[in-house]
Amino acid sequence: MKLHQLHLFARLGIALLVLVLLGGFVVSGLYMRWHYDARDGQPGLTIDDIKGHYHGVNAPSPLISALESGHPEDLPEPDRDALLEWLTSGANLSLGYDDLDLGDEAPAEIIAAFCLDCHSRDAEGPDAYAQLPLEYWDDIQPIAHATDIAPAPIEIIAVSQHTHAPSMAIILTVLALLGAMTRAARPLIGAVVLLGAVGLAADMASWWLARTNADFAYLIVAGGFMYGASSMLIGITVILDCLIPAPDPAAD
Numbered sequence: 014m015k016l017h018q019l020h021l022f023a024r025l026g027i028a029l030l031v032l033v034l035l036g037g038f039v040v041s042g043l044y045m046r047w048h049y050d051a052r053d054g055q056p057g058l059t060i061d062d063i064k065g066h067y068h069g070v071n072a073p074s075p076l077i078s079a080l081e082s083g084h085p086e087d088l089p090e091p092d093r094d095a096l097l098e099w100l101t102s103g104a105n106l107s108l109g110y111d112d113l114d115l116g117d118e119a120p121a122e123i124i125a126a127f128c129l130d131c132h133s134r135d136a137e138g139p140d141a142y143a144q145l146p147l148e149y150w151d152d153i154q155p156i157a158h159a160t161d162i163a164p165a166p167i168e169i170i171a172v173s174q175h176t177h178a179p180s181m182a183i184i185l186t187v188l189a190l191l192g193a194m195t196r197a198a199r200p201l202i203g204a205v206v207l208l209g210a211v212g213l214a215a216d217m218a219s220w221w222l223a224r225t226n227a228d229f230a231y232l233i234v235a236g237g238f239m240y241g242a243s244s245m246l247i248g249i250t251v252i253l254d255c256l257i258p259a260p261d262p263a264a265d
């Protein structure tokens with residue numbers, strides 16, 4: 014049976030249903046952005062958000078690491094110690110940042126004196142590093158704290174997979190059958206279905222593998238992308254095939 018042989022109403026109905034399905038994908042993509050967004054403290058959905066969810070992320074504060082490694086070389090020891098003490102005190106960092114009682118030893122003053130030559134937005138010169146401005150508290154805050162994200166509890170992963178795996182697999186199965194009923198070349202549709210299926214399997218397996226090895230987060234993203242792209246391609250093919258009438262209906 015071919016889709017274009019169906020009655021016009023059936024074809025319109027199927028086209029509309031597949032459109033709703035694809036719309037659902039777009040919405041779940043948006044939901045993922047909001048859901049994982051600020052997990053790593055950086056705006057937007059980053060790979061660290063995914064790593065955080067499935068593996069957890071444990072990274073020291075870049076500011077502390079830089080200071081402890083002896084950067085910058087010409088920072089006097091008392092000032093380095095003052096900055097490190099402030100950063101590791103456990104107190105509210107934003108309050109201590111420009112504490113007037115500290116005078117020249119306030120973190121903001123030390124940073125202004127010893128960092129901004131290189132770390133301001135308009136810093137120039139061979140040693141400058143304008144990519145990482147340290148002019149304002151808002152610049153400092155994201156790098157002042159260690160990133161410590163606990164992975165989602167294993168039950169949450171299981172419950173989520175329990176709903177995602179069957180529904181995603183069924184969606185692609187239905188799309189594959191509809192795709193096989195279009196006028197598109199069968200090997201082509203078949204290859205796209207296979208890619209999507211491999212992507213989904215890799216994605217789902219990586220949810221678990223990422224718990225022990227954070228690098229599987231990349232496979233979650235790549236697999237999910239393959240699945241999504243494959244579903245979109247087949248879905249669009251089905252919609253077009255439903256809408257484009259047969260060249261000569263009498264010939265069927």
Ligand code: HEC
Pocket residue numbers: 075076078079084085088123124127128129130131132140141142145147156
């Ligand atoms: C002479 C110029 C210069 C000065 C002064 C300087 N920096 Fe840097 N800084 C750099 C450059 C260049 C880099 C990038 C290359 C690197 O990591 O060494 C950098 C990198 C950094 C990084 C990022 C390290 C990472 O994880 O990528 C931090 C944090 C940092 N600086 C903090 C500071 C602080 C705090 C001060 C003042 C106490 C300071 N820097 C003073 C030039 C400077």
